[in-house]
Amino acid sequence: MxxxxxxxxxxxxxxxxxxxxxxxxxxxxxxxxxxxxxxxxxxxxxxxxxxxxxxxxxxxxxxxxxxxxxxxxxxxxxxxxxxxxxxxxxxxxxxxxxxxxxxxxxxxxxxxxxxxxxxxxxxxxxxxxxxIPTTRLLVVGDSPITRSLVRLATELDVEIAVVDPDATTADVPDGTTVLSTLEPDEIADAVGAGPLVVVASMGEYDARGVAAGVLADAPYVGLVASDSRAEEVVERAAALLDRDPDDVREAITNPAGVDISATTGPEIATSLLAELVDVRADTETIVASAGGSSTGSDNGRIGAADAESTSEATDSGVTDEVDDSTSADEQPTDPVCGMTVDPADSASVTHDGTTYYFCCHGCADSFQTDPDEYLTTDEGAMESA
Known part of the structure; x- marks a missing residue:
């Protein structure tokens, strides 16, 4: 000049x-x-x-x-x-x-x-x-709600990332990032600081999504869950983070979405999107504000979302890797929900030298939090090599 x-x-x-x-x-x-x-x-x-x-x-x-x-x-x-x-x-x-x-x-x-x-x-x-930095939206889960939300959100000026281990880029709208990891710290690193987060995996890995939102300093972590399941998710996420449950509870919004008496997946997604637009208007000029409200009562917007297993969460290491010494003929039982699982593609937890297998990460996280609650039987156990 x-x-x-x-x-x-x-x-x-x-x-x-x-x-x-x-x-x-x-x-x-x-x-x-x-x-x-x-x-x-x-x-x-x-x-x-x-x-x-x-x-x-x-x-x-x-x-x-x-x-x-x-x-x-x-x-x-x-x-x-x-x-x-x-x-x-x-x-x-x-x-x-x-x-x-x-x-x-x-x-x-x-x-x-x-x-x-x-x-x-x-x-x-x-x-x-x-x-103004582009708003980032992290959607956790594969459900009618999340699929509708991602489609609707493409109409907004937001960068969308979806956490779904089974999805590919062909399964989501163009420009959407797919994250296959379920590790909260890896999710937080991938999405960056201050995203808006919606968690609706229907209990499968809700706690991991909430934990990722907390680690990413998300100004909004909306959890689609009933009151009882939300409390369980809070406990699991707190255990994953090694933090006080009250801190996690204050970081999430539940029930999530604007109350429009929504019942179907697309209707619930619409109510969530409306809340996201409102939150973005309040937070887009703040680099990393702490937001959210405490868990609340079920207002009827989640329908049958709480029909799956929802126990407590976490411990010494969930992994998708399977012990090579496990016999293919053995079919262990998930000690949390009682389902018969295939060790070749199941989440597992090793506790006191014994490996347990689970139908999903939600059950694995529940077991990790309090193994003694589920160890009345050893049907889901296999001795580690």
């Missing part, structure tokens, strides 16, 4: 020389994007001397109102640009502002005019553009 006019009485050459260079601003902007922090660009698009700012001079303004760059001196432009930039970040709308000795001289449709307070009495017009 160079100046081709003398600075006015309020803006000295030393003021301008002390600001960031274009390279500094580019590096700072990259850092803001990498941290997924909202900010605004401010660019001078018109000037009438005497003013020290030139067309093309620019600055970055953070959500806290810190201004880096040059759009004129503090008394003339910076304070007004900073306040308008914060407003733009808040509402997501760009704006064109004009600063003139008599605001009526520049006032016109599409421009917000303000008085120029510098003694030089020059004129500036500055375009302020908010840069």
């Amino acid at each position: 160079t100046a081709d006019t003398p600075p006015d009485a309020d803006e000295t050459s030393s003021d301008r020389a002390a600001v960031a260079t274009d390279g500094d601003l580019a590096e700072r902007e990259r850092a803001l994007r990498d941290r997924e922090e909202p900010y605004a660009r401010a660019t001078v698009v018109r000037r009438e001397p005497p003013v020290s700012a030139n067309v093309g001079d620019r600055a970055l303004v953070t959500a806290d109102g810190d201004l880096h760059g040059w759009v004129g001196g503090a008394a003339c432009a910076q304070s007004r640009v900073a306040s308008e930039a914060r407003a733009a970040i808040s509402d997501g709308e760009p704006r064109l502002i004009g600063l003139a000795p008599d605001p009526d001289d520049v006032d016109r449709p599409g421009l917000a005019a303000f008085p120029m307070l510098c003694h030089s009495e020059g004129t500036l017009e500055i375009f302020v553009e908010p840069m």
Whole structure:
């Protein structure tokens, strides 16, 4: 940036020389994007001397109102640009502002005019553009609710990731990321900080989805579950995270969704999407806020979602790997739900030297939390090699 006019009485050459260079601003902007922090660009698009700012001079303004760059001196432009930039970040709308000795001289449709307070009495017009990180939506589970939610969410400006070990990219809308891992820390790392999270695996791996949302500092973790199952999910997730259940309970929203008396999967998905839009409006300018409400009572929106096994959760290591020494003829029984399972494609937990097999990760997590509750029989056990 160079100046081709003398600075006015309020803006000295030393003021301008002390600001960031274009390279500094580019590096700072990259850092803001990498941290997924909202900010605004401010660019001078018109000037009438005497003013020290030139067309093309620019600055970055953070959500806290810190201004880096040059759009004129503090008394003339910076304070007004900073306040308008914060407003733009808040509402997501760009704006064109004009600063003139008599605001009526520049006032016109599409421009917000303000008085120029510098003694030089020059004129500036500055375009302020908010840069808001794209909202990320993490949907956990494969159910009629999640499938409908993902389809509906593609109409919004969001990045969608789905946790479903059995899905491929061919099973989801274009542009949707499929995560096959069920490890909460791996899910959180893959989706990044501050996503909006909806968990509706119908008990299969709800606790893992909630745990991932907590690890990712999600401002919203919506759990589709009845009151009784939600409490069990909280206990399982707390055990997975080694945290106080009260902390996990405060991080989730249950019942999730706007109360529209929804009963079918698409209706429930619609109620969830409405709540997500509302939450996004409140949180999209916050890098990582803590949100959610405590678990509540079943309001009839989940239908038969609680019909599956829902015991408590966690311990010393769930794995999808199977002991090679296991005989193919043996068919162990899931000690939680009583189902006969195939060790070749079952989740397993090793406890006190014995390996137990489960129909799903939900049952495995339940066993891990309190093995003694389910060890009245050894039908699901196989001795580890």
